[in-house]
Amino acid sequence: MTLKKVITVLMLVLISVSSFAQAKKLDKIITKDYQVIECTISKMSDKTVDYSMPNETMTIVIDVSKIARIDFASGRSQTFATAENTIDSAPTSTISVSANSNATFRVNTVAVLPVPFVNSENMTNSEEMAKFAQNDIYDKLLDKSSNILPLTVQDLRTTNSLLRKAGIDYKNIDETPIEELHKILGVDNIVAAKVSYTVTQNQTSAAYSSQNAKVNDNKVKANESTVANTNTQLLFDYHVYFDMYKNNSKIYTQNRKPLFKLKDAWMDSVSYLLKRSPIYVK
Template identity: 65%
Template sequence: MKNSKLFFIVFLLLATFFGFAQGGKKLDKIIKRDYQIIECTISKMSDKIVEYSLPGETIQISLDVSQIAKIDFASGRSQTFNVSQTNNSSSSGSPAIASSEMKTNTIAVLPVPYLNSDTQESSEEMAKFAQNDLYNKLLDKSSNILPLTVQDLRTTNSLLHSAGIDYKNIDETPIEDLEKILGVDNIVAVKVSYTINSGTTATTYNSGNAKVSNDNKKVKTNDVSTTTSSTQVYYYYTIYFDMYKDGSKIYSHTRKPFLAVKDGWMDSVTYLLKRSPIYVKK
């Protein structure tokens, strides 16, 4: 009788153990840079992508390493992905790009995301143009921002490119990491968001020749009217202007241009720059 009870208890323990082992399998955890957590089973890692499958599924999903902040493996090991490793790191987690030498009192101009808020489309051409415009504004006002000097735009973009950062993912990168990559202690970050509307205006012009009758009492006219129409495109901008020093935000302002014209954002950037804490009137 005792043996039967002992056998039954052992059977229950084994059943519980195997049931837990099968249904409670530990999973890997991917923590993305946007703080989303993915519980999964990682099957493959490279210097560019991580492949994984979700619980109960066999489909393999690929995720770019640039979107990952950390991985907690089921084995208990953790791996952190630094910004300097983005698109250039090895599966062992060793950084491939070192931080640049710090240049004090230097300000860098980041690429300017130029986003159509209706379509969510970004323009690479305008992002570069806006960055170059802001860079030139700082150079023109170099005497007003002393003791700061402006880092050469080619240097900034080259360092960002080496780290796998461009106008599309610049907002996802912490300022502290950007300062290390660029080797500067000051950063200006601008973003341009816009919508486009159009309107049609019709204008009518009247012209005619007056004729006077012989009795000087009646006036006859031959009226001619011409109507022309034109289409006007309106640009409604929102400018986000931020400045950072030693990793801390020292100035943040949002402005909407008064005139809905194509280049309206440029005047707003100038306006905000002149009111930033780095600018001194002379």
């Protein structure tokens, strides 16, 4: 084998080894404060996990109490205790909201507020759509519960019941300080959204002509008729506002206009913003 062939073979081997190293899957540690650590885990115990960062040999130790879930490179996942199943050991406090309402504060719990659905032309607010949009966000969070660990979602009945006792509904939810909402609902995380919209009509017209020829007394007589057809399409121009709060502080705020002007287009924008929020782990 010539020297040139030897060098070619060595280069191919080095490229293969490099590609294999780059393709190596990493473990993922998802912490309870929403951080995702891509690493290689070398050791685990009941209290700690040892890991190293890519291309590093230094060992880092993290307490198990700070971990929500580990997604191993093998494809296996291990979920650690969350607020829901450690509620007895987690510190709780009772906050007096009013004479008729008490809420127990629960850590790592997220509440979804009613969503004001406002026609920006006449400023009318739809109660049905406010509840429907709230349900839509709630269902999306439940459906992706594994992506929002360690958070658990407060039941909508509980949320709406506490708001109603405090005299708050979809009409005045925007006017209530977020600090007060945290106390009323007894949660440390809140999802607040708002949808404004306008509706316009798009009309398209088309005309169709036809001719009929008749022969009477060796004379040709033509009759012409025209049929007009008008189609009306409703166009919905939405603007979705999306905020998240944690412990009285805003941790995420975005807004988005759907690309298409369809009746349910706002739902796609909600999904888009939710998946890019800091509580959502891919």
